[in-house]
Amino acid sequence: MGEIKLMKGNEAIAEAAIRSGADAYFGYPITPQSEVIEYLMIERPENRTGMVVLQAESEIAAINMVYGAAGAGKKVLTSSSSPGVSLKQEGISYIAGSELPCVIVNVVRGGPGLGTIQPSQADYFQSTKGGGHGDYRLLVLAPASVQEMADFVNEAFDLAFKYRNPVMILSDGVIGQMMEKVVMPEQKERLSDDEVIKRYGDWATVGKSKSRERNIITSLELDPYKQEAHNHKLQAKYKKMEENEVRYEAINCEDADYIIVAYGSSARIAQKTMTLARAKGIKVGIFRLITLFPFPKNEINALADKAKGFLAVEMSAGQMIEDVRLAVNGKVPAEHFGRYGGVIHSPEEVLEALEQKIIGG
Secondary structure, three states: OOOOOEEEEEHHHHHHHHHHOOOOEOOOOOOOOOOHHHHHHHHHHHHHHOOOEEEOHHHHHHHHHHHHHHHOOEEEEEEEEEHHHHHHHHHHHHHOOOOOOOEEEEEEEEEOOOOOOOOOOOHHHHHHOOOOOOOOEEEEEEOOOOHHHHHHHHHHHHHHHHHOOEEEEEEHHHHHOOOOOEOOOOOOOOOOOOHHHHOOOOOOOOOOOOOOOOOOOOOOOHHHHHHHHHHHHHHHHHHHHHHHHEEEEOOOOOOOOEEEEEHHHHHHHHHHHHHHHOOOOOEEEEEEOEEEEOOHHHHHHHHOEEEEEEEEEEEEEEEEHHHHHHHOOOOOOEEEEEEOOOOOOHHHHHHHHHHHHHOOO
């Protein structure tokens, strides 16, 4: 078993990044995720593994540092919170357009605008529908525990290099700030340039060899037909993600009349709702999303053949519910319950919403 620690979610992200063999972190502090960079600064990973940690002058500078390091084939990540991620969107679009791997952590806070430092899930649209300009997608992982904050770092890097695409870990202030027991992974070694080429191919800008042409990494293409062909290639890649990378957890859905769809901290709260409901004789199941993109639409559609209704629970005014309704496809009612602006729903409120919107509806 790996080393057991008691850590905040944000600290777990940072420690897992060091142990994943990451080459670099570039970021800028913003609550409620500042412990990520604070932990890295205190831990001095440059002495442990040689990993570079740099506080950039802004979020825009940080994401462009990520762009440069990813172009050189380095294992690189950044983290921020909602307004900071908004500033990074242009860079994220460039990285996606250039087909480069990186990991982006968003510990979401209430918005819009500067909003509040309290937790929220209102960045669902921004994370799953592109966020920046152009037709691109991020793979999006949604941890529901401190353990998953750590576990998803390695998984995110594996997916990022597998598809040469940015991967987002979408958390929120609840998971980022809470402390739980976490089993840390073993330390991985950082890869040399030769090892990167051997494992992932020779696309990175690590210097021109005699045996190949120079590598050029850019998201700019002035020929519209070449750009269209590039976009066809990207869309084929996103389709492959949808076919192969859907992740979810179905809890007591086998006999459930009513299914709560949720992710992250909302899914944790909904599990208590499920217990309260079943104590009253109401058969409730939880469908927890682990990947927000790709969205498990086929799995939810299959559940709609036997369930009587769905309740999408999220800390937003209603974003994920749009994907849930598309997946249910009108077979049974699918309604939304959310608190937003930094307010967290209680299990009792969720049960009341289920009874009023679905069971009584």
